[in-house]
Amino acid sequence: MSKTPTNPASGCDSQQVGGLITVDEALQQIRNAISPIAGFERCSLRDGYNRIVAESVTSPINVPAYINSAMDGYAVNGNDLPAQGERQLQVIGTAFAGIPFEGRLQSGQAVRIMTGAVVPDGADTVIMQEQAERDGDTLTIRNGHKPGENVRGIGEDIAIGGVVLAPGKKIRGAELGLLASLGIAEVSVRRRLRVATFSTGDELCSIGDTPKAGQIYDSNRYSLYGMLRALNVEHIDMGVIPDDPDAISNAFATAAGIADVLITSGGVSVGDADYVKQTLDRLGKVNFWKIRMKPGKPLAFGQLDKAVFFGLPGNPVSVMATFYQIVQPSLRYLMGQDTTVPVRLRVRTAEGLKKQPGRQDFQRGILERDDKGELVVRSTGPQGSHILSSMSLANCFIVLAAESGPVAAGEWVEVEPFEGLF
Numbered sequence: 539m540s541k542t543p544t545n546p547a548s549g550c551d552s553q554q555v556g557g558l559i560t561v562d563e564a565l566q567q568i569r570n571a572i573s574p575i576a577g578f579e580r581c582s583l584r585d586g587y588n589r590i591v592a593e594s595v596t597s598p599i600n601v602p603a604y605i606n607s608a609m610d611g612y613a614v615n616g617n618d619l620p621a622q623g624e625r626q627l628q629v630i631g632t633a634f635a636g637i638p639f640e641g642r643l644q645s646g647q648a649v650r651i652m653t654g655a656v657v658p659d660g661a662d663t664v665i666m667q668e669q670a671e672r673d674g675d676t677l678t679i680r681n682g683h684k685p686g687e688n689v690r691g692i693g694e695d696i697a698i699g700g701v702v703l704a705p706g707k708k709i710r711g712a713e714l715g716l717l718a719s720l721g722i723a724e725v726s727v728r729r730r731l732r733v734a735t736f737s738t739g740d741e742l743c744s745i746g747d748t749p750k751a752g753q754i755y756d757s758n759r760y761s762l763y764g765m766l767r768a769l770n771v772e773h774i775d776m777g778v779i780p781d782d783p784d785a786i787s788n789a790f791a792t793a794a795g796i797a798d799v800l801i802t803s804g805g806v807s808v809g810d811a812d813y814v815k816q817t818l819d820r821l822g823k824v825n826f827w828k829i830r831m832k833p834g835k836p837l838a839f840g841q842l843d844k845a846v847f848f849g850l851p852g853n854p855v856s857v858m859a860t861f862y863q864i865v866q867p868s869l870r871y872l873m874g875q876d877t878t879v880p881v882r883l884r885v886r887t888a889e890g891l892k893k894q895p896g897r898q899d900f901q902r903g904i905l906e907r908d909d910k911g912e913l914v915v916r917s918t919g920p921q922g923s924h925i926l927s928s929m930s931l932a933n934c935f936i937v938l939a940a941e942s943g944p945v946a947a948g949e950w951v952e953v954e955p956f957e958g959l960f
Contacts, residue, residue: 616685804852833923902932
C-alpha cells in the first residue's frame with residue numbers, strides 16, 4: 539500500500555533544506571510513494587453504490603438481446619422501399635414492447651411497431667410514424683429511406699462477454715442501472731479504505747464541553763468527517779489529542795495498527811508545542827512537510843509503519859484546501875479509483891483579487907452569471923485561513939498561479955467548481 543520513493547531527492551532532508559515544493563510536485567511524490575490497497579469483496583448491487591470496481595465486469599448477455607425498433611413507426615422490408623415517388627403497403631398487425639408480432643411479413647406488408655418492440659420476421663427497417671401516412675390498413679411511404687434505418691441490432695450496445703465496467707470505475711447511478719440491465723446481482727468491489735483522523739491542540743474544545751479561556755471548538759474534526767464520508771471510506775475518528783509528546787506517540791502507534799491512512803490536523807508547524815512532525819520523524823518517515831500553496835503551506839506527508847500519513851495544518855480553511863487539492867486525489871488513488879482530473883474553467887473576474895507572488899493560491903470564490911448571462915467569479919471576501927465561513931459561502935476555488943500578482947477586474951482566471959469536487 540505504501541512504498542519507499544525511489545528518488546532520493548524526494549526524501550525529507552532535501553525538502554527541509556530546499557524549502558517549498560509545488561502542489562504538482564507534492565502530488566507526484568505522493569503517487570511515487572504509495573500503491574492502491576489490496577483486498578476486495580463481493581456485495582449486492584445496491585450495496586455497490588459509491589464503491590470502486592475491483593474486477594472487470596463482463597456482460598452475460600447481448601444488449602439488445604433481439605433486433606428491435608428505435609422508434610414508434612412501421613416495420614417494413616427494405617426491398618419494399620421506393621427508389622422514387624411513393625409506395626403503398628398493407629398494415630397487417632402491431633408489435634408492442636414485450637408483446638411481439640406473431641407471424642412473418644411478406645412483400646408489400648408492414649407492421650405497426652412501438653419503440654423497443656421486436657422487429658418482426660421478414661422486416662429489417664422501421665419508418666418513423668411521422669414519415670408515413672396511414673389510411674385504415676393502407677400505409678403510404680415515400681422515397682428517401684434506407685434499409686436498416688431505425689433498427690437496433692443484437693449486441694449493438696453491449697456484446698456478450700464484453701467488458702462493461704473496468705477495475706477502478708466508481709459505481710454510481712448509471713453503473714447500477716447498467717448492471718441491472720444485464721441481470722447482474724453482485725459485483726466485486728475494493729474493500730473500503732480505512733482512514734483514521736485526530737486533531738491536536740490544547741486550544742481545542744469538543745462540542746458539548748464549555749470552552750476555557752483561549753479555547754475554540756474543534757471544527758476540523760467535523761470538516762474531515764464530511765469530506766471523508768463523501769469518499770465512502772471507513773472512518774476512524776480518534777477525537778482530539780492534547781499537545782503532549784507521549785499522547786501523540788500513542789495515538790500514532792494506535793492509528794498505524796488499525797488504519798491504512800492517518801490524517802491529523804494541527805501540529806505540523808515549527809512551534810515549540812507542534813509535536814506531530816517531530817513524532818513522525820522519530821516513528822516513521824517524512825517525505826515532505828512544506829508546500830508552495832496558500833492556504834496550507836505546512837503540510838506533512840510520510841509513512842508510519844504500513845500506514846500513509848498526512849499532517850494537515852490547523853487553520854480550518856487550510857485543512858479543507860489541502861484535503862481537496864492533495865489528500866483527496868491521493869486517497870482516490872489508494873482506493874484504486876480511476877485517475878480523476880479536477881474540472882477547471884476559465885472565467886473573468888467580476889472584481890479585483892489580491893495576490894502576492896510566491897505560492898499557488900486557492901482563493902474562495904462565487905461562480906455566477908452576470909447580467910449578460912456569462913460566467914464570472916467574485917471573491918467571498920477576506921481570505922484568511924481561519925475564516926471557515928468563506929468555504930461555506932463559496933462554490934469554487936479561484937486558482938491563481940504561484941508567480942501571479944494582483945488580478946484586475948475583468949481578467950481571466952481559472953476556477954475549480956466545488957460541485958463534483960466535494
